[in-house]
Amino acid sequence: MTSLFIKSIKFLVGGGFILVLLIALWGSIWGVINEPPAETAEHAMHKHPKELKLASDGPLGKFDERQLQRGFLVYKEVCAACHSLSLVSFRNLKDLGYTDAEVKKIAKDWGTKQPVFDEKGGTWGERDNLPSDRFPKVYYPGTGTPPDLSLITKARHDGAAYVHSLLTGYNEKPSAEALKHFPEFAKTPDGMHFNPYFANLNIAMPPPLTQDGQVQYSDGTRATVDQMSTDVAAFLVWTAEPTLQTRRMAGWAVLGFLIVLGFLTYGAYRSVWAGVKH
């Protein structure tokens, strides 16, 4: 008896796990039958981001400097009131084609100043920003916590397309069909705004880009809401990874080298094995 037990222990262990899984499976199926998964508001109303094409897309993509400068302008005039960009330094703006003097001026004129602690007086004061400083943190007292935008296009699915869709999605109201199922969405709570591209559907951020020409472009581009949101999305692709272009260029060089090396190693392999059947 004991030896039979020892011999069949593997079947018992396997049988044990399987038994418990079957009990759990029974529970799950029973649950689904008794209480079929209800449609969620998110499923009914949430929209996938609209397609967005940027110059920086694809393995050969390059940043469009003028677009990045326009996007920076949108960030500066509109977003920067509430959203930090604290992983980026002013000096990084030189990548966008600004000269040293221009970067210096942008830093100096920046609205939010750099906090400094006075060791002698024991008090906090502030000073103008320098090119070597990071963009100062914005402290937002209202409802909601505006996220830092430095990495936002990496921190959301569909990055730039999400940013663009969110900024232009405030006019899209829930369909009559969806409202029949979820009547609570007919009236958005105070201080919230319906936006089908936002995960929770109701977002605390009021529509930031509301009218054409809200930001003054100096390069002749028409500043439509769609254009401004596209430009700022492009800018935020750059802030998320300023080395994006370098990375891809290095990639092509590495791949070129490896492909040549591949032919050489294949040749070496063939010549070493010539005459040995395998």
Add this chain to the structure above:
Amino acid sequence: MSFPWAKHYEPKNPVMQWVDSRLPLPRFVYNAVGAGYPVPRNLNYWWNFGVLAGVALVCQLITGIVLAMHFHSSAASAFDSVNVGIMRDVNAGWFLRFAHANGASMFFVVIYIHMFRGLYYGSYKAPREMVWLLGVVIFLLLMATAFMGYVLPWGQMSFWGAQVITGFFSAIPVVGDWIRIWLLGGYAPDDAALNRFFSLHYLLPFVIAGAVILHIWALHIPGSSNPTGVEVKGEQDTVPFHPYYTAKDGLGVVVFLILFSVLIFFAPDYLGHPDNYIPANPLSTPAHIVPEWYFWPFYAILRAFTADFILPAKLWGVLAMFGSILLLFFLPWLDKSPVRSGSYRPMYKVAFWVLVADVLVLGYCGGSPAEPLYVILSQIAAAYYFAHFLIIVPIISHLETPKPLPGSITEAVLAKTGA
């Protein structure tokens, strides 16, 4: 040990003669991965993955050591040191970081293929049980290392992943919560946990390297297995490792590096989760906490246990998840068939491919949200996983009539090449 016809090391260079007669390290290398190691001549490309795993380990060690020079292991500055310091300010830091993060994925791709190759060709069977056992140890160490490494950038998934994984220990009855607090050095992951994870993440790769040496040592006692599963019978069955397999592995390494480079340079975030670009926030739980892709099959097994039956469901899940790996230790004794290679085992071959599909289904469920349909699917797949190893394989080894084996490796090669 070696085959009697193995070449002997005879250094011609006087410097090497001098070294070898005082410390026979050159001889050791020559016999391990040089011309002194006779290898079956019929190894296919699936046998490249052992060397590739070694290459992946070396890549991770080199990039990891340099990354550690720039990393701050403090909850306040870890995220910044990675996402500003390393990604923006360190020269080619973006390369190191992406190579290390994607290197972990490449390591698991290679390891999984290496393990499935062992399963298909019965490489775990006598006299190579020890090679297999050490391999499972390496796999466990690798999982621990990868988990702790993923915590270091201190993003949302890092933090909540640490929260979930260390939560496993709280499933232990009575002392569980106490053990969890002891392991974390606090009630939730914070500086103490981050620092010890960093310390262990630096230590474990060297433990892995040590286990790899034992793994290779154990392999060299019987010598490499081969696709026919028939043991080497004479000199005509083997070729020296160098130059034959160094040349073949060299080709494999270049193909590996090409795929690796495509990930690093053109899709570095493809396998990652966007939430890990959000700094860790103990007050905000992500909508879906998912581990990295290489843990998905095990995560699915964990979540498949939803019923309290004698023990709480969570404890069943944790036991089954660890059990799913630990049972690999028993595989050499669960599969009693004397035939090694799946190519000559008609029933086992089918069971093997069903297992591959089953693990892919588990992986798919583990990466999906815990919605009823995925849970049901993972319950079926998890039950099959245990049934495969503990019931199907032992039974098959009794029922099956294997196909006739070739008389020798050379005979099989000549039959195939039509000579």
